[in-house]
Each structure stands twice: as structure tokens, then as C-alpha cells.
Amino acid sequence: MFRIHKIYDVSTASNQQLLSQVQAMLRVQFNELSEKDIAKLPAQLANPLKYRFHSRLLVAEDGHAKVRGFALLLHAPDLQFCFLDYICAGRGETGGGIGGALYERVREEAFQLKALGLFMECLPDDPALSPNAETRKQNIARLRFYERYGARPLANTAYETPVNEKDTDPPYLVFDNLGQHEQVLHREPTQAIVRAILERKYAKLCPPAYIDKVVNSISDEPVQLRQPRYIKKAAKDNIQPKLDKIALIINHDHDIHHIKERGYVEAPVRIQSISKELARTQLFETLNAKKYGLHHIEQVHKPEFVHYLRKACAAIPQGQSVYPYVFPIRNRARPPQELPLRAGYYCIDTFTPLNSNAYLAARGSVDCAMTAADCLLDGRRIAYALVRPPGHHAEHQAFGGFCYFNSAAVAAHHLSLHGKVALFDIDYHHGNGSQDIFYQRRDVYTLSIHGHPRHSYPYFSGFDDEKGEAEGKGYNRNYPLAENINGEQYRLVLNKALQRIANYQPSFLVLALGLDTAKGDPTGSFQLMAEDFYRNGELIGALKLPTLVIQEGGYKTQTLGINARHFFNGLWQGMSA
Structure with a gap:
């Protein structure tokens, strides 16, 4: 092979x-x-x-x-x-x-x-x-x-x-x-x-x-080719490049992770809403996800954290959930022995549960993201990992914000072995996990446009003075925005971020796509409409970089798929123009 x-x-x-x-x-x-x-x-x-x-x-x-x-x-x-x-x-x-x-x-x-x-x-x-x-x-x-x-x-x-x-x-x-x-x-x-x-x-x-x-000596008009000598009919004359469509990799087993508690908006219907609308276009070729080893995850997440998630989720009875409620701030050197109590040792909030399938579903998301990343290496211009649970809030050794493993970060690290990467987060919420993982690296330039942490989750990160450390100093950029931003105001900032990406000259773009910037999303306050998603996608596509899109947030299921379809139509148009 x-x-x-x-x-x-x-x-x-x-x-x-x-x-x-x-x-x-x-x-x-x-x-x-x-x-x-x-x-x-x-x-x-x-x-x-x-x-x-x-x-x-x-x-x-x-x-x-x-x-x-x-x-x-x-x-x-x-x-x-x-x-x-x-x-x-x-x-x-x-x-x-x-x-x-x-x-x-x-x-x-x-x-x-x-x-x-x-x-x-x-x-x-x-x-x-x-x-x-x-x-x-x-x-x-x-x-x-x-x-x-x-x-x-x-x-x-x-x-x-x-x-x-x-x-x-x-x-x-x-x-x-x-x-x-x-x-x-x-x-x-x-x-x-x-x-x-x-x-x-x-x-x-x-x-x-x-x-x-x-x-x-070239005098014929038009120029002539020699008549065939060996093949009567060219069997492969027509070329329909399979690489000229967006590779779509869906985490089909995502629904094993289904939290039915009231108010838990990260629901399986999100994937169905998006995939149904994407099927209306002719842009996508659906591919099956491949399986990838755990070492890819452990290159961006601490192995002890990965092993804890696997062990803790396996120990929870089917149908039950464990929510973190004890956070050992004063003594992180001595985590609790009981796995449920230790959840707070590795979590940043009280509303992201562990259950028997959280680890397996998160592994599936990573497999999809890695498959999509390899599609770029194989020559695709765009690949889309349509996954849940999302991942961009998962840090080096912490989960939260419905996220367990940072699929975008795993894929970005994988691509960074082949060239510089820009990891651009356009979810409504700051991509604290990606920032944490790459904060001291310069080969992955992290950028995030999001609601200001004064009023938006995760509250403790995403400020504009967080610019990286050590080797990564100057390679992290945050654009915290006020509430009630409309599409035109959003694009003023988007253009600034895209110019920074262009100046960085990466080989790959990893896009953490949040559709929770839409008007009426229950977790955000921006006012973007379907046409805004099209125009934003068009601007991003105009970079003409091999682009890996990984699904993050977006919870207004009535418009979720429509906004996704508009975004990808714009992305394709910008890439193809």
C-alpha cells in the first residue's frame, strides 16, 4: 500500500x-x-x-x-x-x-x-x-x-x-x-x-x-498532435478529478454520546441539520473515517489526562452522567482517588459531563479530523470533519465546554509535520484549548474571533493581550468582540485576521468552524445571517490555502444547516475564483 x-x-x-x-x-x-x-x-x-x-x-x-x-x-x-x-x-x-x-x-x-x-x-x-x-x-x-x-x-x-x-x-x-x-x-x-x-x-x-x-517551426493553426499509434481509443481521456470536491467526513457514531438532560444543547440533531442541507449542494464527496492510534492525541494532550478520560468513562454505568463538582485548586499535586471526584481535576466547568460513551465519541471526532487532514496531504483543497462532540475548549490536560479531545489541535499538529499551519477559530466562544496547546509554538499560528470574555464563555481567556510565550511569542492572536455584532462589523475584524494569516504564509489552514455566531443562537449574542456566512466563507476561501474545516459549535438547529450550506458555498466560491 x-x-x-x-x-x-x-x-x-x-x-x-x-x-x-x-x-x-x-x-x-x-x-x-x-x-x-x-x-x-x-x-x-x-x-x-x-x-x-x-x-x-x-x-x-x-x-x-x-x-x-x-x-x-x-x-x-x-x-x-x-x-x-x-x-x-x-x-x-x-x-x-x-x-x-x-x-x-x-x-x-x-x-x-x-x-x-x-x-x-x-x-x-x-x-x-x-x-x-x-x-x-x-x-x-x-x-x-x-x-x-x-x-x-x-x-x-x-x-x-x-x-x-x-x-x-x-x-x-x-x-x-x-x-x-x-x-x-x-x-x-x-x-x-x-x-x-x-x-x-x-x-x-x-x-x-x-x-x-x-x-x-510551430506554424499550424491550430497546433496538431500526432495521430494515435498504439491505443485506438483513449480509455482514460476524460478526467473528473475526485480531488476537486470537498471531502466530507462525518462522525457517524456521534449519537452514542447523547445527553438528554434539559438544557444540554450539544445534541445529535446538530449533525443531521447540517448534513441534510449539505446534501442539497454538489460540492461534497463523503468519505469514511479511518482509525488512528492514540499517540496522535497524546502529542497534544497529556497522556495522564487521556488515560483518565478512557478509564473514567469506562467505569460509568450506561445511561448515567458524572458532572465535575470538586475542583482541587489548592492541591493539584494530589488528585482525588475516586474517578468521579477527580473529574474536576481535569475539567474547567460544571456542565460538561462524563459518561460511558464520551471518550469513544471524542475518539471518533479525532479520527474524522485526522482523516480530513490526510485528505489535504493527498491533494484535496478543502476537507470538512462534521463531528460532535466539538473540541476547541479541550486544553493540554483539561476538558470542558462540551469538548473532550481537541480534534482541531490534533489535526493541526499532524499537518505541522508537513508545513506551517494557521489554526483559525471562528466559533462564538474563544478557542482556549487550541491557544493553550500551541501557546509556546510558532509553527502553528492560532487566531480566534469570539465574544469578549467579559460576557462570554470561557471567561478566563481570549483577551487581546494573550499573544504567546517563548517560541510562540507573537504567534497567538485574539479578537474579542462586543455583544450584538452584525455581519458587516464582524467582517471588519475578519479581514484583519485574514491579512495576518496571509502574512504568515502557512501551508495549511485549519478552521474551527462555529456556527453559533448566528442570530438567535442560544449560546451567543452575534447577529450573523445566512448571507453573512456566505460572505465570510468567500473571504476565507480567497486565501486559497488547503483548508481543513472542523465543526465546533452552533446550536440553533432551525438555521444551523442553512448557515452551514451558505458558508461552504462561499468558501468554495472564494477558493475557485
Whole structure:
């Protein structure tokens, strides 16, 4: 088994390990490359201005950080095309589906970038250009593979003219229209693209006169592709990228955690209200949650706290709830021996109960959030973990506010191994748990817009002077707002927060989505309407960051789903514009 994900940030230790393996594969399988060309790969990924391409490295790895193949895709947004620089399966991996999976992933990436098509070089199948029969056999196999996708060499051009007369196997320039049948290659844009490829990639190898000769040889209008030689009908001509929908992961077992006491608003109907409205759109693809180990949770929560929740919940009889009522402020070093009494040792309020299923439901929420996070690593632009119980009030070693494990924090930490993360909380209530967990870190920038703690839960945190400590100093930002804020007033602050996120330049955005900012929500006092949620989503989407949305609060079930639908319509529009 393997999975394919994109390298976003070359500065993380895990990505550096993957990069070193990719470079080792380049040395073995592309022995004509100089060490200088191989060594520049990290700089290519980090510095598009210098290399005049936005480079995207897609890595197939086995789940244990072993690279089994990779593809390097170059994107030229100024000319709206993509160029496949390398695609490579590891030694002994041929026939294992890795090459095909990588190429299909490359096509989806190019499609998402709205490229007019994907260009690549393939060695020739013409005996006059490739005199060695064994080499030519390999060339034919590659051209046959790409022809399955409708990709064929440009015809009637001098691209395959050797730079030096005695050279053999000069490459064809192959074009894949990504299944966009209406896409026609016009002469002048194609000339500009070919010039860009030759000048940006091969300036040291190709003299200006050679480049002019090749470019001027493109005279057909429209540009023609060679007729198919190996595949009568391209079986995979049409591309419908599965990654071009929002991944929706629902915590289907959430209703095992159902507190029926009067006034407990964190009820199962919340999920039904949202999922029913989302089904009216065509934006989502529902995926099943995967199971993740406890160590992911213990990387953001203290293990003793995690073990206490598991043990305490397992000890409570079915149908009963335990509410914290003793809080050992004076002697935290000696917690009570009885598990029910010890609840207050780990809790921040008196209204978040423990019961037999709280731990299991919270584990399910984390599994959904982690599955959604991995969807971003696999190439999704947006993933949504529709979960309950929520999580953003759960601190390093405390639960409260209906929250037991901080799903957003677990997912943010997981993503931080692959690049910088902005964790943006737009629930009505301050995300005290996320702030507590990342307060001394700079690789996860936490921001929260919320009701002022003078009048809003959790009351003890969320002030604007809380800006982080130690390494995290300056990487926490709170925006406490007055009561009765309307949508227009809210967006004035939202724009300030989004500018800070843009300046931080994260690789990922984790959005703790609270819909309790809506007018009439029983736990909040803001006045946002459905149209406000659309406009807020549109502004957030305009960041165009891979975005993981995790459901937090929102308790007015009459409008909850409608507001969610409006938000995601706006988010999608902002991301796609």
C-alpha cells in the first residue's frame, strides 16, 4: 500500500527526509543529471521566482516514510500550463501501479491549477531518432502509456531536433489536454509555452538560435498532435478529478454520546441539520473515517489526562452522567482517588459531563479530523470533519465546554509535520484549548474571533493581550468582540485576521468552524445571517490555502444547516475564483 501527498514545506524534518530519498532516486535513475541539478531541488520548491516555475513535488510513500515513487510538476501561472519534469517509481516498483497513480494525481493537480493542459517530454519511437532497439522498446512503452490518457506528441514541429547533430533520442514534446475536449492548442500561445520550456529549463543547453528555430517551426493553426499509434481509443481521456470536491467526513457514531438532560444543547440533531442541507449542494464527496492510534492525541494532550478520560468513562454505568463538582485548586499535586471526584481535576466547568460513551465519541471526532487532514496531504483543497462532540475548549490536560479531545489541535499538529499551519477559530466562544496547546509554538499560528470574555464563555481567556510565550511569542492572536455584532462589523475584524494569516504564509489552514455566531443562537449574542456566512466563507476561501474545516459549535438547529450550506458555498466560491 502507498499514499501520494504533496511536499508543501521543505523546512520540516519529515519533508527533508522524504526529499533526501527523492534525490537519491534521481541519482540512481537519472544518472545523466548533475549533482548540482539534484541538489537544487529544495530551492526549486522554495523559490519559484528564481526558477520561474512553481514546483510541486508529489511523493508516493508507504506510510512509514519510505518513498516508493515521485513526480515533479512545474506550473507556469503566467502562461497557464504545467510541465511534468520527472515521474519515477522506485527500483523494483514497476508494475505495482505507482507510476499510473502518480500520473493520475499529476493530472488532477494540473486540472485544479486550471492549466490549459499538461506538457512533458518523451523519448522518440522513430528508428531514425532512436536507433537502439532496446532503448526504442522502452520509449514505445512510455508513449503507449501516455496515449491511454489521450496524450500525444506535437506534430509538424522541430522540437525533436537534436541540439547536437550526433545526439540520439531527442525528446518529443507531448501534450495531455486533461480531458478538456474543447481545449485547442493555438499557435501563438504554444510558441510562448515552448519558448518558456526551452529558456527556463534548458537555457544552458540550447543556444538562442536553436530556441528560435524550434519556436518558429510551430506554424499550424491550430497546433496538431500526432495521430494515435498504439491505443485506438483513449480509455482514460476524460478526467473528473475526485480531488476537486470537498471531502466530507462525518462522525457517524456521534449519537452514542447523547445527553438528554434539559438544557444540554450539544445534541445529535446538530449533525443531521447540517448534513441534510449539505446534501442539497454538489460540492461534497463523503468519505469514511479511518482509525488512528492514540499517540496522535497524546502529542497534544497529556497522556495522564487521556488515560483518565478512557478509564473514567469506562467505569460509568450506561445511561448515567458524572458532572465535575470538586475542583482541587489548592492541591493539584494530589488528585482525588475516586474517578468521579477527580473529574474536576481535569475539567474547567460544571456542565460538561462524563459518561460511558464520551471518550469513544471524542475518539471518533479525532479520527474524522485526522482523516480530513490526510485528505489535504493527498491533494484535496478543502476537507470538512462534521463531528460532535466539538473540541476547541479541550486544553493540554483539561476538558470542558462540551469538548473532550481537541480534534482541531490534533489535526493541526499532524499537518505541522508537513508545513506551517494557521489554526483559525471562528466559533462564538474563544478557542482556549487550541491557544493553550500551541501557546509556546510558532509553527502553528492560532487566531480566534469570539465574544469578549467579559460576557462570554470561557471567561478566563481570549483577551487581546494573550499573544504567546517563548517560541510562540507573537504567534497567538485574539479578537474579542462586543455583544450584538452584525455581519458587516464582524467582517471588519475578519479581514484583519485574514491579512495576518496571509502574512504568515502557512501551508495549511485549519478552521474551527462555529456556527453559533448566528442570530438567535442560544449560546451567543452575534447577529450573523445566512448571507453573512456566505460572505465570510468567500473571504476565507480567497486565501486559497488547503483548508481543513472542523465543526465546533452552533446550536440553533432551525438555521444551523442553512448557515452551514451558505458558508461552504462561499468558501468554495472564494477558493475557485
